[in-house]
Amino acid sequence: MTEHRAHFDFDIRFANGGGLTGTGFRLDVPAADLDDDALARLLVRHLGLALVAEVTLRDVRIVAEPHRGSRGVDAASERTRRIIDLSHPIHAGLVTHPGLPAPTIEPHLTREDSRARYAPGTEFALDVITMLGNTGTYLDSPYHRYADGADLAALDLETLVGLRAEVFHLEDAWDAAARGIRAETLADRDVRGAAVLLHTGWERWFGREEYGRGAPFLTGEAARFLVEQGAVLVGIDSVNIDDIESGGERPAHSGLLAAGVHVVEHLTRLGEVPARGARFTAAPPAVEGFGTFPVRAFAEVGA
The missing domain is CATH 3.50.30.50 (Putative cyclase)
Known part of the structure; x- marks a missing residue:
């Protein structure tokens, strides 16, 4: 699912006086064809403003870009559950933090040696990993x-x-x-x-x-x-x-x-x-x- 963000400048005038100006502002939007009125309402909601009298938008561009979490815009829904692995795989020699030791992996019992311990056609591998707790993710x-x-x-x-x-x-x-x-x-x-x-x-x-x-x-x-x-x-x-x-x-x-x-x-x-x-x-x-x-x-x- 493609997500969109709006890039724009704005001026906000408050009903009880004062104002707010922004340049190069970016805001998550739910669709690529959002009009200025809808975008202005999203901006007010995102900023948590009250007593807004008028919002003026300038140089609005809506582009395909991942959402960054703007308030007032629901996260994109997924039709099916998806798992995203956020971990680095660990392997022998992996350098996680420069200067700290890398893990080593060696066999305790090889598959070949295990055959003498188990029934015909049955084999296992038992391995030893030596590593710092601060390894990988x-x-x-x-x-x-x-x-x-x-x-x-x-x-x-x-x-x-x-x-x-x-x-x-x-x-x-x-x-x-x-x-x-x-x-x-x-x-x-x-x-x-x-x-x-x-x-x-x-x-x-x-x-x-x-x-x-x-x-x-x-x-x-x-x-x-x-x-x-x-x-x-x-x-x-x-x-x-x-x-x-x-x-x-x-x-x-x-x-x-x-x-x-x-x-x-x-x-x-x-x-x-x-x-x-x-x-x-x-x-x-x-x-x-x-x-x-x-x-x-x-x-x-x-x-």
Whole structure:
């Protein structure tokens, strides 16, 4: 299903005085043939304005472009249920985070050797994988940051399975110079009880040296904002939820995990998930005394 967005400038005049002007504004729209009156009403609803007397639109262009989650526009419905895998596959030698060890995989029992243990025609493979918990797409529990925090085995599955997903498509919205995703960028959604998923497009560098340099991250004040707003989980398709070039400070991890908000890093394919309407799952195994482990993260879209 093709989605559309309107690009335009606007002037808004209020009935009780004052006004508001916008240039280069973009807004999700339900159809390509929307007229200016309908677009003006969507704009007012998206901005949450009251006592609007007049809306003037200029240079309106409606183009085929994925929705970004504008308020007042329903998420595109899917006729059939679809699962979108948001995890990077794990294989021997995979470099997830530059500088950290890659996993190794070796046999404990080969198929050939197993034939002597089982009935004719029956064989098995038993393999050993040695890897850091921070491998592939993984989830951080509070124990990862805090010695007295909840470990993987203590996590409540209700906070990991079938969460309402609020996906922020930010490829062209995060500041490439400052790199940090700020609270203001996330302030137009109700994220209480939701998985907040930050789509930056940085996944394109995964497995390459570029992945660890100049990456987008969540600022500390934005992490505090998401905690205050009641988010349950925060995920990103970047090398880290924090700025790994900051000299060791980790305000996003510290704030989120202290509040029991799970962190999922190294997501992929978030561009395929609608801004609203999907369900997100990322459940690790219940390992006691362990803080971080790979997950099979996925989004469910449609009925």
